[in-house]
Amino acid sequence: MPDNPLAPAWLQLPVDANAFAPQVWPATLSRDADGVAVIGGVRVDKLVADYGTPLYVLDEEYVRSRAERVRRSFTEAFERVGTAAEVYYAGKAFLSTDIARWMTEAGLRIDVASGGELAVALAAGVDASRLGFHGNNKSDDELDRAVAAGVGTIVIDSEQEIARVASAASTHGRRQRVRLRVRTGVHAHTHDFLATAHEDQKFGVALGDAERLVADIRSHSSLEFVGLHCHIGSQIFGADGFAESAARLVAVHARLLAGGPVPELNLGGGFGIAYTDADRPDRIEDLAHRVAQVLAAECEAAQIPLPTVAFEPGRYIVGPAGITLYTVGTTKPVALDADGTAAQRLYVSVDGGMSDNARTALYGADYSTRVLGRTSGADPVLVRVAGKHCESGDIVVNDDYLPGDVAPGDLLGVAATGAYCWALSSNYNYLARPAVVAVRDGGSRMLVRGETVDDLLARDLGARHSAVAAGTAAHDGGAPGPLGRSRRKEAL
Template identity: 65%
Template sequence: MVPLVSSARPLVPDWLVTPADANALDEQVWPPSAQRDAHGVVSVGGVAVTALRERFGTPLYVLDEQAVRARAREVLDAFRSAAAEHGVQARVYYAGKAFLCTEVVRWVTEAGLAVDVATGGELAVALAAGADPARLGLHGNNKSVALLARAVDIGVGSIVVDSSIELERLAVVAARRGRVQDVLVRVTSGVHAETHDFLATAHEDQKFGFALADAPAAVARIRELPSLRFVGLHCHIGSQIFGAAGFEQSAARVVELHAELLEGGEVPLLNLGGGFGIAYTSVDAPTPIDRLAAGIVGAVARECEVRGIPVPDLAFEPGRTIVGRAGVTLYEVGTVKPVRVSDDLQRLYVSVDGGMSDNARRALYGADYSARIVSRTSTAAPELTRVVGLHCESGDIVVDADYLPGDVTPGDLVAVPATGAYCFSLASNYNYVPRPPVVAVGDGAARVIVRGETVADLLARDAGIPAELTDEDSE
């Protein structure tokens, strides 16, 4: 097929160009350990994807353990070093919402990170993994009395207060237990992050936090309550953000509030959240973490210097940047269908055995991904391809647009990289499709860290089906 000029064909994204080699693995998107062998088979963590399919089936989430551990250490070192340049300390919390299971909690805590959780379920996972409650932070805009009581009882290190109702609720819970609970106040800085609207969390018209103008009253109330201890401010501007500009602008506004609050007492900590972006395609260019850390911390220091106040200790909550690139999802091709979408444009629809139930991000945010055939190499010319799932939705798209070899065929293994964050976390059973297992790979070995579901598992939840139903009966 003649190469397509995307600017003349709006059905092709402007950023997508025909690759010189549709077998190549972009090193900024794939895990560092990903490579092809002499037969064209890709391995991750020293394990061939064909062996993973044979042992665990598809779809399959694959997570490179060493990539997660190494990235966690790299991020921690970057923020600690940046903070040390200004004579303060930095705490780094792993944002559990990106991907959470007991093994991942162990990996990041062993790397020196604390853990941020947002629900009772996430809290339970962290505790089951053996995380120190004092090194947990609890988020959420609608924490129940039961969740707050659980957090106070076990000694959660800090709770991020999101509303006046929650503030009073927590004060009562802590007082009844004779505890003094450390709290941060979440504020919305009004900075509109350059990201999808659903991922921007610091603009005023949304559910999280206090407006900057309302925060002083909330802090004053906390300082009145003997069962709560105000330890700082929290602000998170969004997710999948490239560059430090948005963080720097937000820091200026939050430091102004920080300076005002110092007049009434100590404000030892400023938590600027996370949201650092990763590369999903070859054109994405995330800022290196050391530069990002230096930029954000430097901006806080400058704002403090202008106001003549000391730089507070800082905290950050990265998630996607730690696990995103470490993950790959494997699929098997079921059907291939060429579709003429305009007079001069044909697209291959490649249907795989997963879809929006294991990766909802395309449907939710219009997220872009890339794909490669990983069970072989091909010399066939690249063709414009859309990788789609098996669900009864026209929007069931895994990869909206990429180039795969034109000879892609049923039985091929196709992998989608950079799926370590928010794919497992957002997975569903739409159309009664079981969620895939998660396998950790490293040093040539693979092991299940989250068991996959079967149809029998799903049927077992249906109260109208006899409990003795077997796997064989459900097939």
Template identity: 65%
Template sequence: MSAAPHSSTVPSWLVRPDDANALAEAVWPVSAVRDEHGVLEVGGVAATALREGFGTPLYVLDEDEVRARAARTLAAFRAAAASHGVAARVYYAGKAFLATEVVRWVMDEGLAVDVCTSGELAVALAAGADPARLGFHGNNKSVRELEQAVSAGIGSIVIDSWIELERLSAIVERLDATQAVLLRVNSGVHAETHDFLATAHEDQKFGFTLEDAPAAVARIRELDGLDFVGLHCHIGSQIFGTAGFRESAARVVELHADLLAGGEIPVLNLGGGFGIAYTSVDDPTPIEELAQGIADAVAQECDVRGIPMPNLAFEPGRAIVGPAGITLYEVGTTKSVHLDHDLTRLYVSVDGGMSDNARPALYGAQYSARLASRTSDAEPALARVVGLHCESGDIVVDAEYLPGDVAPGDLLAVPATGAYCFSLASNYNWVPRPPVVAVRGGTARVIVRGETISDLLSRDAGVEADSEGNA
């Protein structure tokens, strides 16, 4: 690879590749390869066959990749915890991507699932999930949602506020139930991530401060029907390295130690939000290193205070499903725009955009892209992949090198879209949301049906329906 031309219009991290067809190993699913015709395959299914069978845009999820990442993550944390004589539980993040099939996959591999709305709870239960392996998050759980969770026999509820504490107490009394709860606390550690993704600092909507937590735990312990099982802390998302977790563990274990005077505390949930590779320069920390580093930090803090180490729980976030997904688009138009320093940027417009991937617009998130329907010997060109929406900020991939001959009708694949793309999808500009297709062993099947314009019109009360109810 050669260095990119120096310019403020080219990100400093972006490297001009020697081969704009190459697939960066860390960014793509393990199964992603090019066949003898240069067509991208994922899960043994060609991108061109996926377009023919399901259209574009199209979310594609590699089932084996999801399962393998779930199994590897669980094994890593169980081994790390076992090295200190305790157990570990790993929760799949429902908010990253949720469908009944995915719930079944991750539960087959031994994971629990966390949900944060009645809708996510309904999906998990519809998948046949054991309620005891579900956890309920959220800063504004309604009475109805809490009643549904308690009635279902949910494994744990993470209490986020004084109002919720009293609300849940009244519910368990009314239902004559006992509910295991954790208390979410803010350790004050700021994750090195986007401000909107850092969730442990004090000036934000989640959890209790370390100073207020003892009073909240005391109140939980005096209430019949609430079983305090541990503290919960989450410092952010898309985090590389263990430094933030180590510092957070020191502060939360100190609180944990103080609270032991009031009774046993079997669990400590340190969250997660582990980072993944979106571009070739991203270097995620191996999950085994993360697991052992965090477990060692907790063990050390407990040893210093002379207290037993609790069982551990973790929430890896996007790390399970994010790298398993790609999105396929068809190129509609291209145009070259002259920039400063004699540079030219190739704008590549595709048939999706911010309605199927809001993260670049929300967070300035960076992604990669490659031609999926062919390879090319053309020189790499500085490109920006943009969507079809009437917004100048409708950017899918802000900066990438693509073959300079990319043209209308080409298929383009964007990797690492398994998390927070479908979940954040919208109907902006009345664009139907794409289907989600799972691939495995050379076959593809729809796991979430896509929408049609007729589906959108059916919700418009001003549209007359025919005798069969069709808009």
């Protein structure tokens, strides 16, 4: 059958709408003899029976293996040019106490960007000296807590923050290690909302101001300057942007050496992953090798020693290991005109939406989907997976092909949702945020409990007052007292 004229140019009509693109879906995902998808040795229908939908599912072994792979790739690449590399897991992608433990067990440090993320990492038992603390507007309380906890490195993001970090460190009698975040002017090929190296944006300081600000940092006895930091964007497929950014930083790094030691250089994160079959990110090994070679050449040309180099991947580690499970509620064929050609798109509505995956609405992000509860021989049709929110922009998957007999009650999976989905989730329309479950070796366990209706009402003080009043009325023969409970299961 011909491609649907409504389909974007990158989306190809699949030979088999039941198949999983290996670069998109988790490594352990397959189908059993019944056609039901199995992840981490667990059938998805069993997961739904135990935890309900929507449901975030993480392939634990895949998360761990990707963390180890990225650490090994950068370690080996920079050892070959004569220096060391450190890898920080960017907790903003998805952070829980279990994730923090997996990362430290894989040999990674952890980057946090708020007091809340700091609290999670510390609750997981992570050695505070292995934490980096980011943020363009850290509060005095957050800085105080970070210094008191012994956070390894604080990334200074503005001139005003220098004195504030110095004061917190002095109060606690510490010499706090700090980096200075700079804007290199290198613009990654990515969505504007994600590109964080533009001059007209909130992060960091101008590269031309670095020497003056580092001199200010060094004037404080409670601060120890360890190096520059930059971040050029997100969802970057190649090494060119990192290489160019490194080259620009080396020139400033070399001049800073005249005033004292500069042992480190942090090149940030932003390594891309495949959300669709059309995405072709560089292998992490190739990217690490290219950046190491460029940095080594630049340092040799500047006649300076290679610093220890740090990176901060998040999405690359956890994104591909996650899927979200949904139950189809309705399907709706919509007839459209595509430049004079009659065409049809099938809207497939599920029991979640922008509250559990905001990226499609925020960034126009593309995702891949499959029916996971069965296989089908029906011809593929172009679908748009929509959520249940009162927003026309509440779309989970803009464009993909599914078997034409997809129907209410089907179990749908969306790939590569391990990063920035739970982390950006909300209670819009008073939907409860889903649980996060890890699967491994045929078993499952809950990492983050799903919310219930009672959880949502517990924060509404008026509802609590009404519940007490209703309970009193019930004792008097009036209205029923207890609040109804969500059917979502509690932690098992």
